[in-house]
Amino acid sequence: MRRYCRGIKLLAFFPILLVNLVLLNVCASAVFSTKEPTGNADTVYVAGNPNWYPVEYYDKESKSYEGILPELLERVAEKLD
Structure with a gap:
């Protein structure tokens, strides 16, 4: 049961991490x-x-x-x- 709960927490955290990686990379490399x-x-x-x-x-x-x-x-x- 603990492994299953840990997997759910990771699944909820993954989209947040992915969005942050995309946005931070785009913002950090933007040149105007x-x-x-x-x-x-x-x-x-x-x-x-x-x-x-x-x-x-x-x-x-x-x-x-x-x-x-x-x-x-x-x-x-x-x-x-």
Whole structure:
């Protein structure tokens, strides 16, 4: 019974930890610059880490970035359109 309870606590803690890792990483690595425009005013460039599975990773078969962060950015883009 104790092992089961310990597993429930870990399951409840995991989403909180995952969200904190994603948000802290994005906030810590954000760089903003208005000195030199690099594209359209409606364009936001995002640099990622292709080796940070499952948050974000490069899928060689589909030749695209996959994971939680790319999905989140797609949803934000849909809301903005």
